[in-house]
Amino acid sequence: xxxxxxxxxxxxxxxxxxxxxxxxxxxxxxxxxxxxxxxxxxxxxxxxxxxxxxxxxxxxxxxxxxxxxxxxxxxxxxxxxxxxxxxxxxxxxxxxxxxxxxxxxxxxxxxxxxxxxxxxxxxxxxxxxxxxxxxxxxxxxxxxxxxxxxxxxxxxxxxxxxxxxxxxxxxxxxxxxxxxxxxxxxxxxxxxxxxxxxxxxxxxxxxxxxxxxxxxxxxxxxxxxxxxxxxxxxxxxxxxxxxxxxxxxxxxxxxxxxxxxxxxxxxxxxxxxxxxxxxxxxxxxxxxxxxxxxxxxxxxxxxxxxxxxxxxxxxx
Amino acid sequence: xxxxxxxxxxxxxxxxxxxxxxxxxxxxxxxxxxxxxxxxxxxxxxxxxxxxxxxxxxxxxxxxxxxxxxxxxxxxxxxxxxxxxxxxxxxxxxx
Ligand SMILES: [Fe+2]
Ligand SMILES: [Fe+2]
Numbered sequence: 001x002x003x004x005x006x007x008x009x010x011x012x013x014x015x016x017x018x019x020x021x022x023x024x025x026x027x028x029x030x031x032x033x034x035x036x037x038x039x040x041x042x043x044x045x046x047x048x049x050x051x052x053x054x055x056x057x058x059x060x061x062x063x064x065x066x067x068x069x070x071x072x073x074x075x076x077x078x079x080x081x082x083x084x085x086x087x088x089x090x091x092x093x094x095x096x097x098x099x100x101x102x103x104x105x106x107x108x109x110x111x112x113x114x115x116x117x118x119x120x121x122x123x124x125x126x127x128x129x130x131x132x133x134x135x136x137x138x139x140x141x142x143x144x145x146x147x148x149x150x151x152x153x154x155x156x157x158x159x160x161x162x163x164x165x166x167x168x169x170x171x172x173x174x175x176x177x178x179x180x181x182x183x184x185x186x187x188x189x190x191x192x193x194x195x196x197x198x199x200x201x202x203x204x205x206x207x208x209x210x211x212x213x214x215x216x217x218x219x220x221x222x223x224x225x226x227x228x229x230x231x232x233x234x235x236x237x238x239x240x241x242x243x244x245x246x247x248x249x250x251x252x253x254x255x256x257x258x259x260x261x262x263x264x265x266x267x268x269x270x271x272x273x274x275x276x277x278x279x280x281x282x283x284x285x286x287x288x289x290x291x292x293x294x295x296x297x298x299x300x301x302x303x304x305x306x307x308x309x310x311x312x313x314x315x316x
Numbered sequence: 317x318x319x320x321x322x323x324x325x326x327x328x329x330x331x332x333x334x335x336x337x338x339x340x341x342x343x344x345x346x347x348x349x350x351x352x353x354x355x356x357x358x359x360x361x362x363x364x365x366x367x368x369x370x371x372x373x374x375x376x377x378x379x380x381x382x383x384x385x386x387x388x389x390x391x392x393x394x395x396x397x398x399x400x401x402x403x404x405x406x407x408x409x410x411x
Contacts, residue, residue, distance in 0.1 A: 024381045073361070080358050084342045087324065093344060094321045150341070157362070300320060303346035 014215050019145040022088040030214055033207070035089050036105075037216065038147055042082035043100045043107035045075045047281050051115040052124060060118060067164045068121060074157045081150040088146045101286050109267060110193050112275030119172055119179075119186035125165015127187075127194040127232065133158045134228045135198065138218035147216075166235065173239040184241045191244050195259075196267045198225040204264075229257050324373040325351040327358075329365035337369050345370075 001009070006025050013020065020026055049072050056072065059065035086096055099105035110128055115121065136158065139151040172183040199205060199221040211217040219227075229248070236243050247260035270278070322344040328337035340359050345351035351370040359365070379387060395401050404411060 077358050299346040
């Protein structure tokens with residue numbers, strides 16, 4: 001078959017909701033798009049552990065501590081499922097990690113913001129994991145099999161993350177005045193970065209059309225952002241704190257909330273590396289990688305020695 | 317510093333007795349013991365399994381999707397292998 005026929009067959013499969021598996025023929029752009037998207041997703045899970053890890057030792061109770069530990073451990077797992085999915089596209093794990101460490105690969109810009117108070121852990125679970133779920137649920141039907149399957153596992157686990165976050169917010173909002181203020185402050189700082197997690201407006205998102213045609217994406221950035229605002233606004237009302245957007249109001253005719261435009265200059269600035277914690281996050285990753293190198297080496301040496309001596313026993 | 321990466325392993329989990337082990341994903345480990353331990357941490361954090369198999373990925377031989385037709389097409393027209401091929405009167409019960 002020539003390339004045109006292969007491409008036609010490929011698109012036919014996608015149109016008929018037949019998943020693409022690792023050994024199937026795929027256009028090079030499809031492969032490259034997936035490698036970029038899945039590895040960035042993996043990096044986001046891994047870097048995302050850092051802002052929350054910051055509060056594990058200072059969680060206010062044992063109950064909160066075990067929950068946060070379990071959540072952060074889940075995020076490590078999510079990173080691993082996704083690195084595995086990336087590898088099925090023919091790229092080595094080491095190469096993927098090197099791209100993160102060298103700054104070549106990106107991760108979600110949300111993790112370049114600091115976690116200043118305990119309420120931030122509540123706001124992250126509620127809003128950041130909430131936005132992640134909104135993005136990830138449609139990815140369970142992504143045309144690429146290994147990515148879709150990884151997303152099914154991830155989505156099953158995310159729901160506890162969001163609920164534990166909202167529970168933290170609820171406890172603070174039903175607590176003292178100072179606690180409620182802390183929750184409001186966290187919402188003020190996390191709201192806009194959370195909206196930016198869905199990516200630029202559709203008009204500034206040149207790859208959306210191709211990704212939708214390939215069924216990597218099922219909804220546009222703006223559609224998902226709207227859904228998120230519609231679902232989250234009543235949850236803020238229930239907490240009794242207010243979303244920091246003067247333009248936010250229910251639109252009876254549309255059946256949706258109207259809301260303001262995120263500050264996109266800030267979004268692009270953080271992506272360019274100028275967010276409050278970009279350098280800190282990347283340095284933490286590099287430090288962990290470099291300081292762990294002797295462990296990786298030693299484990300390999302040990303495995304080699306063990307298999308040598310097992311072979312000797314078998315020979316004898 | 318040498319850049320030798322750990323081998324890749326495929327992980328299979330039996331969720332409960334009576335069911336097959338099912339492929340769940342892959343991971344890197346230096347040997348089978350470490351692969352088992354990592355599989356436990358990565359793939360069974362919520363009682364997903366009671367038994368784990370790990371197989372080094374390079375030991376798996378897979379069929380080629382490009383040969384899909386010659387491998388699997390011959391079964392498609394053998395409808396006489398299915399019970400519905402045989403038409404029996406409605407009066408005949410339990411068959
Ligand atoms: Fe996650
Ligand atoms: Fe999460």
